[in-house]
Amino acid sequence: MNDTRIYFDKELSWLSFNERVLQEAADATVPLIERIRFLGIYSSNLDEFFRVRVANIRRKVLVARATQGDSVEDSPEQQRLDEIIEKVSKLTDKFQPIAVEIFKELENNNVELLFNDEKSKVFKKRLSATEKDWIATFFHHQVIRHITPIIISSNTQLVNCLDDDGIYLLVALKQEEQIQYALVEVPRSEVSRFVILPKAEGAKKQRVLMLDDIIHYFLDEIFTGLYAYEDMDAYSIKLTRDAEYDLTDELDQSLLDKMSKGLKQRLKSAPSRLGYDRHMPEYMVKFLRKALKIRDENNLVPGVRYRHFKDFIGFPNLGDKSLEKAELAALDSQQFLAHSNIFDAISQGDILVYYPYYKFRHFTEFVRQASYDPNVTHIKINIYRVAKNSEIIHSLMEAVKNGKQVTVVVELRARFDEEANIEWAMRMKDAGIHVEFGIDTLKVHSKLCIISRNEDDKEVRYAHIGTGNFHEKNARIYTDYSLFTKHKEITQEVNNVFSFITHSYKRFRFNHLIVSPITSRRRLYQLIDNEIAFAYAGEKAEITLKINNLVDKGLIDRLYKASSAGVKIKMIIRGMCSLIPGIKGVSENIKIISIVDQFLEHPRVMLFRNNGEQSLFISSADWMERNIDQRVEVACPIYDETLKKGIIESLEIQFKDNQKARIINSVQDNKYVKQGQKQAIRSQLALYDFLQQQEKDIKKALKKSE
Numbered sequence: 001m002n003d004t005r006i007y008f009d010k011e012l013s014w015l016s017f018n019e020r021v022l023q024e025a026a027d028a029t030v031p032l033i034e035r036i037r038f039l040g041i042y043s044s045n046l047d048e049f050f051r052v053r054v055a056n057i058r059r060k061v062l063v064a065r066a067t068q069g070d071s072v073e074d075s076p077e078q079q080r081l082d083e084i085i086e087k088v089s090k091l092t093d094k095f096q097p098i099a100v101e102i103f104k105e106l107e108n109n110n111v112e113l114l115f116n117d118e119k120s121k122v123f124k125k126r127l128s129a130t131e132k133d134w135i136a137t138f139f140h141h142q143v144i145r146h147i148t149p150i151i152i153s154s155n156t157q158l159v160n161c162l163d164d165d166g167i168y169l170l171v172a173l174k175q176e177e178q179i180q181y182a183l184v185e186v187p188r189s190e191v192s193r194f195v196i197l198p199k200a201e202g203a204k205k206q207r208v209l210m211l212d213d214i215i216h217y218f219l220d221e222i223f224t225g226l227y228a229y230e231d232m233d234a235y236s237i238k239l240t241r242d243a244e245y246d247l248t249d250e251l252d253q254s255l256l257d258k259m260s261k262g263l264k265q266r267l268k269s270a271p272s273r274l275g276y277d278r279h280m281p282e283y284m285v286k287f288l289r290k291a292l293k294i295r296d297e298n299n300l301v302p303g304v305r306y307r308h309f310k311d312f313i314g315f316p317n318l319g320d321k322s323l324e325k326a327e328l329a330a331l332d333s334q335q336f337l338a339h340s341n342i343f344d345a346i347s348q349g350d351i352l353v354y355y356p357y358y359k360f361r362h363f364t365e366f367v368r369q370a371s372y373d374p375n376v377t378h379i380k381i382n383i384y385r386v387a388k389n390s391e392i393i394h395s396l397m398e399a400v401k402n403g404k405q406v407t408v409v410v411e412l413r414a415r416f417d418e419e420a421n422i423e424w425a426m427r428m429k430d431a432g433i434h435v436e437f438g439i440d441t442l443k444v445h446s447k448l449c450i451i452s453r454n455e456d457d458k459e460v461r462y463a464h465i466g467t468g469n470f471h472e473k474n475a476r477i478y479t480d481y482s483l484f485t486k487h488k489e490i491t492q493e494v495n496n497v498f499s500f501i502t503h504s505y506k507r508f509r510f511n512h513l514i515v516s517p518i519t520s521r522r523r524l525y526q527l528i529d530n531e532i533a534f535a536y537a538g539e540k541a542e543i544t545l546k547i548n549n550l551v552d553k554g555l556i557d558r559l560y561k562a563s564s565a566g567v568k569i570k571m572i573i574r575g576m577c578s579l580i581p582g583i584k585g586v587s588e589n590i591k592i593i594s595i596v597d598q599f600l601e602h603p604r605v606m607l608f609r610n611n612g613e614q615s616l617f618i619s620s621a622d623w624m625e626r627n628i629d630q631r632v633e634v635a636c637p638i639y640d641e642t643l644k645k646g647i648i649e650s651l652e653i654q655f656k657d658n659q660k661a662r663i664i665n666s667v668q669d670n671k672y673v674k675q676g677q678k679q680a681i682r683s684q685l686a687l688y689d690f691l692q693q694q695e696k697d698i699k700k701a702l703k704k705s706e
Contacts, residue, residue, distance in 0.1 A: 006560070006586055008668060009080060010551040011053050013576045015087045016668040018045045020596040022091065023662075023670060026098045032109060033315065033323045034598065035102050040313035042095070046088070047240055047310060050273040051164070055242035057081050058296070092303060099309075109319045110205045113194075116213040117305060123217050131197055135209070138195065139218050146187035147215065149222060151180070158183075158291040162239040167308045169216060170237050170276075172284055173229035180227055181287060184219070184234075186212050193311050196318065206318045212236060212306060233284060235277040238308055239292075278302035325598050328688050330359040330476075334698040342369050342484075343453060346462055350640040351484045354650070355468065356599060357691045360475035363449075363482055364391045366464060370451045371399035377459075378452040380498050382409040382444050382632075385469040386424065392470050393424060397431040406433045409501055411444045438632065439504045442517065445627065446634040447620045450494050461491035465513075465636040467603040467618050478602040479684075481618045481647075483636060487512075490636065497634060516621055516633035521554065524628070527608045527615065528558045528567075534611050535566040542609040543569045544651060548602065549576040549622040556623075563589040572654055573664060574601045576624075580666050592664035593673060595657055597684045605647060606635065616644050646694060650687055657683035 024030055025038035060077045103113050116122040123132070149171070150161050162168065166185050173180040186193070188211070195214060197207040219234055274294060276285065285300070294300060317324050333353050339345040342365055353362050368391070370376045379399055386393060399406050410425045412418055429435050438444040447466035452459055468480030485491065489512055496508045497515060514523045528543065535541035543562060550556065550571070556579045563569055569590045581590040595601050604619040619635035621627040638644045654661075658675040659682040665671070 006580055006583060007553065007556065007578045008580050008666075009083070010549075010576045010578050011049075011057070011080065011084050012087060013551075013578060013668060014049060014053065015084065015091065016670060017575045017594065017596075018042055018049070019091060019094075020594060020662055020670050021045060022094060022098065024596055025102065026094075031323050031325050032102065032105055033317045033319075034325050036106070036315045037313050039095070039099055039102070040310045040315070043308070044310035044313060046091075050240045051242065054081070054084060054273065057084070058299075059242070088301075092301075106319075107205070109323060111318045112205045112207045114207055114209050114213075115305070116210070116216070122209075122213065128200065130200065131207070134198055135195075135214055135217075139214055143187065143191055143211070143214065144218075144222070146190045147184060147222060150183040152182060152291070156291075158288075159239075159293070162237075164239065164241040165308075166238070167212065168237050169212070169219070169234045170280075170284060170288065171219060171223070172233040172287075173223060173227050174231045174233070175229045179283075179287075180229070182223070184215060184222070186215060186236075188308075188311065194316060196316075208318070210306060233281060235280040235284065236305060237277075237288065238275045240273040240275070273299055273301050275301045275303050277305050279305070328357070328685075331357055331691060331695055333358060333362055334695050334702060336362055336365075338702050341373070342366050343373070343462060346484045346486050350487065350638075350643055352638070352640075352643045352646065353482045353484075354603075354687075354691060355475040355480045355482065356477065357479075357688050360472055362484075363464060363466075363470065363475075364395070364472065366451070366462075366484065367392050367399075367449065368395045370453075371395040371404065372402050373453070375453045375455065376404055376451055377454060378405040378407070379449070380407045380409075380451075380495075381449040381470070382411070382438075382446055382498070382501070383421070383424070383470060384411045384445055384447070385471050385474070386420075387472040387474075388420070390424075390470075391472060393428065396433060397428065400432040407436065407498070408433050409436045409438050409444055409498070412437055413443050436502060438501050442504070442630060442632050443626075444501055444632040445620055446497060446632050448494055448497060448634060450491060450498065460486060461488075461495060462486050463491040463494040465490075465494065465618070465634060467605075467620055478600045481603045481605070483618060483638070483643075487639070494634075497632065501632060512637055514617065514619070514635035516627060516631055517629045520621065520628045520633065520635070524555060524606075524623075525558055527606070528555075528562050530610060531567045531608055532562050532565045534609070535562070539611055540609060541565075541567040542607075543567055544571070544605075544607040545569075545623075546572040546601075546603060546605040546651060546654070547622050548574045548604065549624050551576050551578040552623050552625045552628055553578070554625075555628070559590065560586050563587045570655060572601070572651070577664050577668075581664065582666060593655070593657070593661040594664055594670075595654060595661050595683060597660040597682070599684055604635075605651065607648065607651070614644065614648070616647060618647075650690065653681070653686050653690060654683040656681045656686075660684070 021038055021042045025035045025042060057077055057080055061081060064075050064077060106113060114122045114126060152158060161183060167188065168186065169184045171182040171184060173182065191211055193211045195209045195211055197209060199206060216234055219232060274288060274292060276288065289300065333351060335351045336342065336345045345351060367379065370379050379396065396406050396408060408428055410421050412421050412425070425435050447468060449464040451462045453462065463485055464482060466480060466482040468474065468478050493510050493513045496510070499506065500508050510519050514520050531541040531543055550573050559569060559579060564586065567589060571592045573592055573594055577592060579587065579590065581587045581592050604621060606617045606619060608615040616638045617635040618638065619633065621633035621635060627633050638647060658673045658678060659680055661673040662670045663673060
């Protein structure tokens, strides 16, 4: 199937997902502070989109331009780029009124964020003399020491002066016909961007200023006496760079050295977007275009006064507790609590936990107890992303002190975590951990940990197989599954995955696990084809999927074939979806929803009816070409019937969501699933109740068996 009309463009599909995030900001039923944070998440997502996806398309356009000349204007890549920029522009137009509405509502709740736009003149009209004095003291004592302007001369390489994550004021000091430009960075790392003013006695409202505005107000103090000028213009700018980097093929360089060099290249990589205050005068925009050598008009994005809205993810709640979401107390697994140690618990049967509904502590305890258990001999784990102060890595370092052999596979190419992973790798090496960097050509994205233990003079393995990273902070935000098992064949195959990472030239058989890039494509095709065969035989045939992204055309074509054969397919896809449901004769039997709510939906689950036998897998892999063919990924079957039943019931709860579920259709307009006369079901809250009841039932059953 090569007809592009049956595939939705993946970048436009991703923008449709980010629009769902913006819908959460617009939703008046969402607590107000959470709405502000969704604005920040939307902005952060868009930054990464330009750094990675748009930058990649622009590289292709540049290559085409170099080889084809002017004809590139009509190329498919250029058309895609134009469509993307048009869609982003429409979303930007939606963003601003939503933000205005939210901040008005914030003021109604006695928190006043004082934006210094052209009309309000906040420093002149709205601040009291006492507040101005306080701000002056704050600026001179807390801010100015972090400000060192860059004076732009004809020799200044401006593109090298702008950090990818920085916000700057471009300042024009005007003297008659002469203009001296300067750059002032807003020191967000050193000073909070949200400056909370002292409350006046008896005042109801808590007032907040943006750090950007305070710096703007005191610019005269920074430049007076150093430069002669009659007038000054200053507007915010933010550069987004291409996040790719070149890894050289020099044989004498280790992957660690290559990654360090590649990160330095990223710091100087080409701009993929320059955002600037839409009120900036044309003469300053022209200067930026020339100084940054920006040829493509689409690389210049006029926007709101305040760049880097992603900082609003951390906007403080200065009002009532009701302005934030109610925290759900993470659950304990009764199967773990019923035993004195982790290994005795797993020995009684497979255990599944579902974050963030459950405590991530169950995994950190798995590693911590292994670090000093006298029977444990070896710990192996692969790391893609970890928390800044990782309890897991601390336990691994302690394990070495206790004489354990510890092997850690560190993925240095985890995007935007490369520097952190390089630092962790060096620290672990210094601690005596055996650190490996996997395979040059394959990212290691699986979520595996295996512990070897001596029991009755035999080696017994305990494995963790999950859908999410070993990251304590993310486990409070992302929904993910973790399976703990000592199943002999599965743990052997997990061990074989580690051996494959070390010795990729060796052949390994996987009869239980589905492993990318070795068996995934073949096994997934096989599982879909089995359902097709059942459908043709007149049997009931069904496929249920929950994944983050579906863009692999080979797998999409197989699903289209299954739909045409009569297989009923339903899916929950959080992000990109290139499959178009509901096409007559192609995808009539496919229904897709997407859920965006307070937790980020992240598990990958695959369920095949298999003529009533129900083959169920949890996986680290999305259905993208890179995950199937270019990464080390692992899907694990769930054999325990109780665990299988629990996952299937959890999926059914999500398919009943009529509060936060959107329909994925041929136009991707993100219409909500209609509630109609049905009971209101918000699946994330309903899941918590379901799992809480499940643990109560397990606790009762365990007491009866004592």
